[in-house]
Amino acid sequence: MEKKTLFDKIWDAHVIKKVEGGPNVLYIDRHYIHEVTSPVAFSGLKNRGLKVFRPSQTTAAPDHNVPTLHQGRPITDVQSKTQVEQLEKNCKESGITHYGLGTEEHGIIHIIGPQLGLTQPGMTIVCGDSHTSTHGALGSIAFGIGTSEVEMVLASQCIMQAKPKKMRISIDGNLSNGVTAKDVVLYVIAQISTSGGTGHFVEFAGSTIRQMSMDGRMTVCNMSIECGARGGMIAPDETTFEYIKGRKFAPKGEDWNKSVAKWKTLHTDEDAEFDKEYHFKAEDIEPMITFGTNPGMGVGISQDIPMGDNLQGSDKTSFIKALDYMNFKPGEKMEGKKIDYVFLGSCTNGRIEDFIMFAKMIEGKKKAENVTVWLVPGSKGVEKQIKAEGLDKIFEEAGIPLREPGCSACLAMNDDKIPAGKYSVSTSNRNFQGRQGPGSRTLLASPLTAAAAAITGVVTDPRKLL
């Protein structure tokens, strides 16, 4: 029998047709939408005189634009308000489930999908957002699409896609204390660069990944896109089943047993071939921090900013431009650099485990005077867990109020903008110029490193505070 990878198994089972000299017509099981990339798709659909084909397979939540304070009050930014209202209206008209502001399910769509049990192994999942890759952590093929494709899915529950190449990234061994899933993925991106995965779909494998919790696996798959890959995925196992069991939309009763039996076949066959393979050792990974303006420009926190001597031509120009923007110099130490903001949240690190890590480190301490800290849960569900475990008390004692869920400073479409020239240690996924607000300077890091920076006010190796 043909040896197949996990990716092949799911992809091939969803191909309706292979277009001569063109892409595959791929069936989509689950479609997530939010307020920014969907309105144009709905208006396109309307212009063509079409209706949503399978409304029950689409789920919506506003997340990019929403305020993270006083969510009960009307949104003040007119355009944001329009988009949020338009989403609700479109959903109502088409019969799509919409978890709006104020509902107990509300949150960042990539957080609530898994949390509600909507994301399941073996599914094809798309959303007009690149970090859809998050859902791959549960053993699904999940990837970001453009608005035209959102329109396609609304119109036909299908998209047209060429089958990507396959890559496996294996990480083996035990992570040392203070090193988290976020550091693993930042390390991988720094090693293979932001274009290393282009054209590929990545399967993450190896003992380090197997030992990770679901929350950690989601962090890894979330950022798989930052190495240029179409998405990342992890074969489902007991950790996955345990996570899904009992969630709102998880299969129940006899269905559950049937589903698990099916899910257990979802793994890469021995000897199946990948177009590319990488192997990394967990022991080589230390807490990571970025110094530049793409997620691949990261170093171990005890290391210096590279000199860039080996770079040439436009690589060199980009490197210099990035450091210039950050106001850093080649060879400088990252540790000890003064920072102004800390952001814990986003679909990368806005889950309960991230808040537990942050809380453990900051417990009994105060945040540094010079630092503003934004703690933004990924969903109402996460917020509820935070309160149930009393973490909000720990934060309050440290001088940090908890905010309400949304994408927040991850892309700064709402009011949560880092001011120009200021430094933010952020648990989000992108450090592009101006990503967190015009002129903002972002240092990507783990929740532990973010907590350490919140306490000391400077870039700090979290291992020193453990």
Add this chain to the structure above:
Amino acid sequence: MSYDKFSKIISPAVPLPLENVDTDQIIPARYLKAIERKGFGENLFHDWRYDKNNKPVKDFVLNNKKYSGKILVGGKNFGSGSSREHAAWALYDYGFRVVVSSFFADIFKGNSLNNGLLPVVVSPEFLQKIFDKIEKNPETKFEVDIEKQKFTILSTGESTTFEINNYKKHCLENGLDDIDYLINMKKSIEQFENK
């Protein structure tokens, strides 16, 4: 059908010799708030094009009268970052029909092809040649022949071929998009669902 049919293009080109031009630079997130696919060209490369006081930055290529045309020539890894299709719309809306680079980010490439914007991949050497030609003479004309899949520097006749899959080529040439194709497949889709 949401864009014009793509035919042969002869035009000077606008050079942007930077690498990793990400979609946040092509169209900053704060300009994504529209609910219709119109007017994004105004904010194309906004933060490079305008300064803090919204005054045009003189030496940015789009503000430099020397440069014009329907072709944008960018450095390696053009269109990286966020999957926002607005980047392709903004380039199209501004008037570009072709983007040339030695390497494109995947999603950006797909989005462009879906919106009447042709991404042309050339070798790094050829890319350099194009940049050199524009630098010497900004009025240098280029020809993009989608039918023959050929990109030519008209002043010297130097040319290179580029890849595009047959399906996308057919769509671009006819101004059709994937949705036109998919809605004609409804039967097969329903059959698949009932399997």
